[in-house]
Amino acid sequence: MIELKKVTKKFDTGKAVLTAVDQVDLSIADGEIFGIIGYSGAGKSTLIRLLNGLEKPTSGTVEINGKVITSIKGGELRKARQKVSMIFQHFNLLWSRTVKENIEFPLEIAGVSKAQRGKRVQELIELVGLSGRENAYPSELSGGQKQRVGIARALANDPEVLLCDEATSALDPETTDAILDLLVDINKRLGLTIVLITHEMHVIRKICHRVAVMEGGRVVELGDVLNVFQSPKEEITKRFVAQVTDSGDSQETIKNLRELYPTGELVKLVFVGEQTEQPILTKLIRSHSVEVNIVQGNISHTQRGAYGTLILQLKGSPGEMEEALAFLHSEDVQTEVMHND
The missing domain is CATH 3.40.50.300 (P-loop containing nucleotide triphosphate hydrolases)
Structure with a gap:
C-alpha cells in the first residue's frame, strides 16, 4: 500500500x-x-x-x-x-x-x-x-x-x-x-x-x-x-x-522500592498476550517454597493483545529462588532481577 x-x-x-x-x-x-x-x-x-x-x-x-x-x-x-x-x-x-x-x-x-x-x-x-x-x-x-x-x-x-x-x-x-x-x-x-x-x-x-x-x-x-x-x-x-506502562524500572523507582522492601529480591515479570490471563503466580506459590509479595503491576491493552508488568518481592534460600525463577522462565514469562546500578 x-x-x-x-x-x-x-x-x-x-x-x-x-x-x-x-x-x-x-x-x-x-x-x-x-x-x-x-x-x-x-x-x-x-x-x-x-x-x-x-x-x-x-x-x-x-x-x-x-x-x-x-x-x-x-x-x-x-x-x-x-x-x-x-x-x-x-x-x-x-x-x-x-x-x-x-x-x-x-x-x-x-x-x-x-x-x-x-x-x-x-x-x-x-x-x-x-x-x-x-x-x-x-x-x-x-x-x-x-x-x-x-x-x-x-x-x-x-x-x-x-x-x-x-x-x-x-x-x-x-x-x-x-x-x-x-x-x-x-x-x-x-x-x-x-x-x-x-x-x-x-x-x-x-x-x-x-x-x-x-x-x-x-x-x-x-x-x-x-x-x-x-x-x-x-x-x-x-x-x-x-x-503508559509505568513499569517501575527507572533507577529512582528501584531505589525507592528497595528502601520499602529491603529483604529478598525484587523481580520484574513481563506478561504478553494470553499469559496475562493465566494463573502463573498461583502455580508459583503452590509449587515452590518462596514467599511472594506483589509490589506493583499493571496491564496495558493493544490492538494485538495485552501486555502486563508485575514487580514481585521474592524471599527464600538461594536454591529456592533459583528454582522459582527457572519456573517462571519455563512458563515463557520474561523475568528480570532488579538491581540498583
Whole structure:
C-alpha cells in the first residue's frame, strides 16, 4: 500500500542545511493502523507531508497504491491526493460553514452533484456520530465534535489512506479515547489504511498495529506495537513505553522500592498476550517454597493483545529462588532481577 525507500528531506535555511528526514525506509500494509511517534523535531510531521505530496523528498521515493507520488505532477498528482486525506490537530474547519457544509466542501471541489453530495454527507454524519448537529457551526461544537467533522470531511471522497497529524493532541483524555475508538471503527468498517503521528504513547498503544519511533529524522525502532512494548530496544522507545506502562524500572523507582522492601529480591515479570490471563503466580506459590509479595503491576491493552508488568518481592534460600525463577522462565514469562546500578 505505502512504500518509502531511502527517503530524505533537507531544508536550506539560508544559514545551514537541515535534514528533517534521513534515509527512511517504511512499508505500511493495506488496512493497517500505523503509528509514527517522536518528540518535537524528530521529523515525523515532515514525513507525513511527504506521504500526501505536500513536500517532495530531496531523494528517495514515496509510493502509494502503485503510484510513485514523487514522480507524478499536475492532474495526476491531484487525483492521487484525493485518495490520501488528512486530519489535523487544530481541525482546520471553515468557521462560516455549518457541519454539513464543511463535510460537503471537498465534494463541491470534486464536482459531485448536489443530490449525491447530500446523500454522502448524511452517511458521513451518521458514521462519525454527529446526527442532529448538521446545521451547527464550528463555534457551537466541542473539541471532539469538531474533530468528528474533520474526520467526516476527510472521508468525503472515499480515500484509501487517512493521515492523522497529532489529531488528538488538542483534546482532553476522555475525548481523545472517543476519537481513537472512532478511528478504529472506521478502519474496521471501511478497511481504511490509517497513518498517524503523535508524541503520545497512549495513542499508539490504544489503536496502532505497528509503530515506527523517530529520532533525529531517522526511524530508530520499528515493529509490532505489542513487541515494542514487551522489548523496547532504544532508550527513546523505553521512555515512550514508560509513559503508559509505568513499569517501575527507572533507577529512582528501584531505589525507592528497595528502601520499602529491603529483604529478598525484587523481580520484574513481563506478561504478553494470553499469559496475562493465566494463573502463573498461583502455580508459583503452590509449587515452590518462596514467599511472594506483589509490589506493583499493571496491564496495558493493544490492538494485538495485552501486555502486563508485575514487580514481585521474592524471599527464600538461594536454591529456592533459583528454582522459582527457572519456573517462571519455563512458563515463557520474561523475568528480570532488579538491581540498583
